[in-house]
Amino acid sequence: MKTNAARILDGLKIAYELHEYAVDEHDLSAGHVADKVNMPHNQVFKTLVAKGDKNGVLMACIPGDAELDLKALAAASGNKKVEMVALKEVQPFTGYVRGGVSPLGPKKRYPVFLDESAAKWPVIAVSAGIRGCQITLAPDDLVKAVNARLCLIARGE
Numbered sequence: 001m002k003t004n005a006a007r008i009l010d011g012l013k014i015a016y017e018l019h020e021y022a023v024d025e026h027d028l029s030a031g032h033v034a035d036k037v038n039m040p041h042n043q044v045f046k047t048l049v050a051k052g053d054k055n056g057v058l059m060a061c062i063p064g065d066a067e068l069d070l071k072a073l074a075a076a077s078g079n080k081k082v083e084m085v086a087l088k089e090v091q092p093f094t095g096y097v098r099g100g101v102s103p104l105g106p107k108k109r110y111p112v113f114l115d116e117s118a119a120k121w122p123v124i125a126v127s128a129g130i131r132g133c134q135i136t137l138a139p140d141d142l143v144k145a146v147n148a149r150l151c152l153i154a155r156g157e
Contacts, residue, residue, distance in 0.1 A: 003102075003133060004105040005104035008145065009104065009145060015138070015141070018128055019125065021133075028098060028131065030063075034125075042063040042065050043121050044134065046061070047060070049090050050084050050085060051083060053081045054080065057108075057110050058073075059112045060153055061112065066154035066156050069152075072153045072155075093108070094106040096129060100129055103126060103146045104128075111147075112149070114150050115152065115153050119150060
C-alpha cells in the first residue's frame with residue numbers, strides 16, 4: 001500500500017519500509033501500535049498537532065511512551081505558549097485522522113519538531129498517514145524530508 005507519505009519519500013529518494021498492522025479502534029495509542037509492529041515504544045514516534053500563540057500550527061514528533069513538554073516546544077518554536085489543538089481540528093488542519101497523523105504530507109506544510117531522542121536509533125517509525133500503517137526510516141532522513149528541527153520536547157520517556 002502506498003500512502004502520500006510514502007510517495008513523498010519515493011520522490012526524495014529516501015529509503016523506508018512500510019509496516020501494516022491490524023487497527024484496534026478502541027486503542028489507537030502509540031504503545032499499542034509499537035506492540036503491533038514489534039518495536040520498542042520509544043522507537044515509535046507519535047505526531048501531535050499543536051498551536052503556538054505567535055507562530056500558529058506546528059507538529060511535534062515524540063516517542064510513543066513519552067509526553068509532550070509544551071513549555072519546551074514553545075521555546076523551541078519561538079512561541080511564548082503552545083497548546084494542543086482540539087481533536088476536531090486535527091483533520092481540518094492536517095488532512096489526517098487521529099491515529100494516522102504523519103509529519104509527512106499534511107494538507108499544509110507545518111514546522112515539525114522531532115524529539116532529539118530519535119537520533120539514538122538507526123530507524124524510527126512514524127505514521128504513514130493512515131491508521132494501520134507505519135513508516136520506518138532513518139531519523140536524519142525524516143529531518144531532511146520535512147525540514148524538522150531536532151530538540152528536547154519529550155518528557156517521561
